[in-house]
Amino acid sequence: MTLSRRTFLAATLALPATPPIAEPLPLRVLARRKGLAYGCCVTCGALDQPDLAQAILREAGLLVPEWEAKRGRVEKRRGHLDFSAADRLAGFAAAHAMAFRGHALVWHLSNPAWLEEVLAAPAPDRALLTDYVTAAVGHFRGRVSSWDVVNEAVEPKDGRPDGLRDSPWLRAFGPGYLDAAFHAARAADPAAELVYNDYGLDTPDAWQQDRQRVVLRLLAGFRARGVPCDALGIQGHLKAFSGTFDAGHFRRFLGEVAALGYGVVITEMDVADEGGPADAVARGRAQAALARRYLDAALAEPATRAVVTWGLSDRTTWLKGQHPLPFDESLHRKPLWHAIAAAFAAAPPRPRK
Numbered sequence: 116m117t118l119s120r121r122t123f124l125a126a127t128l129a130l131p132a133t134p135p136i137a138e139p140l141p142l143r144v145l146a147r148r149k150g151l152a153y154g155c156c157v158t159c160g161a162l163d164q165p166d167l168a169q170a171i172l173r174e175a176g177l178l179v180p181e182w183e184a185k186r187g188r189v190e191k192r193r194g195h196l197d198f199s200a201a202d203r204l205a206g207f208a209a210a211h212a213m214a215f216r217g218h219a220l221v222w223h224l225s226n227p228a229w230l231e232e233v234l235a236a237p238a239p240d241r242a243l244l245t246d247y248v249t250a251a252v253g254h255f256r257g258r259v260s261s262w263d264v265v266n267e268a269v270e271p272k273d274g275r276p277d278g279l280r281d282s283p284w285l286r287a288f289g290p291g292y293l294d295a296a297f298h299a300a301r302a303a304d305p306a307a308e309l310v311y312n313d314y315g316l317d318t319p320d321a322w323q324q325d326r327q328r329v330v331l332r333l334l335a336g337f338r339a340r341g342v343p344c345d346a347l348g349i350q351g352h353l354k355a356f357s358g359t360f361d362a363g364h365f366r367r368f369l370g371e372v373a374a375l376g377y378g379v380v381i382t383e384m385d386v387a388d389e390g391g392p393a394d395a396v397a398r399g400r401a402q403a404a405l406a407r408r409y410l411d412a413a414l415a416e417p418a419t420r421a422v423v424t425w426g427l428s429d430r431t432t433w434l435k436g437q438h439p440l441p442f443d444e445s446l447h448r449k450p451l452w453h454a455i456a457a458a459f460a461a462a463p464p465r466p467r468k
């Protein structure tokens with residue numbers, strides 16, 4: 116029996132008989148090649164899992180704390196700011212030359228109980244808002260490249276003419292709370308990108324169109340008043356089997372955002388398979404197809420500068436059982452990973468900064 120060259124060499128030089136399957140290039144590399152950033156949200160719990168931490172290191176060029184930088188975690192007791200958990204995540208990012216996004220300074224959820232009570236009391240002091248923003252942004256100055264300053268302030272269903280959410284912040288300080296938050300953040304770290312972040316901005320469904328219209332009015336108002344907001348964060352929580360994605364509609368919306376002078380960050384992308392068929396392969400294929408269409412449209416807009424998935428592996432997703440992330444629970448790449456990779460590979464390159 117004649118041995119093949121490779122088998123002979125393998126036998127004599129202890130070379131692998133079959134070449135190791137080349138690892139695909141990580142998403143962060145594919146993104147960076149086009150002047151984009153790719154990352155994912157992370158928790159301290161995720162970093163405590165060595166295999167997951169390794170995968171995050173390999174794939175992500177940017178991290179966002181899923182929980183650790185929210186006020187409910189940072190200021191459990193009034194006036195006592197504990198950034199230790201968020202500092203650990205920021206330190207991990209810095210140690211591995213990863214960018215770090217801050218999330219989220221002002222939100223109607225995940226606030227400590229004491230804050231909800233004080234905001235609901237008569238004539239609350241606006242320092243409750245601006246002092247916290249100043250302290251948090253100041254604490255991370257130089258370590259956070261981009262902040263979600265205000266999160267999810269739009270809710271047309273609340274019936275206000277301006278379409279804003281009837282949140283504790285709005286009831287306490289009026290619509291000007293958004294402006295105050297952005298001005299405080301800019302003063303605390305002039306170099307950080309300041310982002311308004313929201314969901315339901317992806318499809319032509321009527322409720323999402325309402326939200327898009329309100330967000331555009333909000334962003335135009337920021338410009339008119341000189342509010343230092345730099346980019347719109349589009350969360351991108353997609354559903355493969357609900358709603359309809361229309362690439363042209365989405366591109367027009369992104370074009371209107373860019374025309375107002377804003378960048379675009381896809382801040383929390385995941386693609387749920389709820390309502391899909393029993394066949395997991397069919398569900399995975401549909402998730403990948405939607406992700407590719409969505410990212411092709413998003414990345415066709417030159418103002419889009421980063422894509423963040425809300426987690427890396429289904430092991431840690433907030434959408435339990437809906438398999439929405441690029442890696443499965445055993446950290447195997449899914450069709451969704453390949454769709455994101457293909458979208459980065461096909462994306463038009465961004466002009467070098």
Ligand code: G3I
Pocket residue numbers: 181182185224225266350383433
């Ligand atoms: O870890 C603490 C635990 O120590 C504590 O005892 C317990 C008390 O409630 O809370 C635990 O923290 C939980 C945290 O996730 C960490 O797992 C919070 O309860 C829980 O509310 C929190 O949920 C997060 C949620 O935002 C609210 O902050 C989800 O993980 C996170 O995926 C989700 O992310 C949001 C974005 O911030 C904004 N856009 C929507 C997105 C999905 O809801």
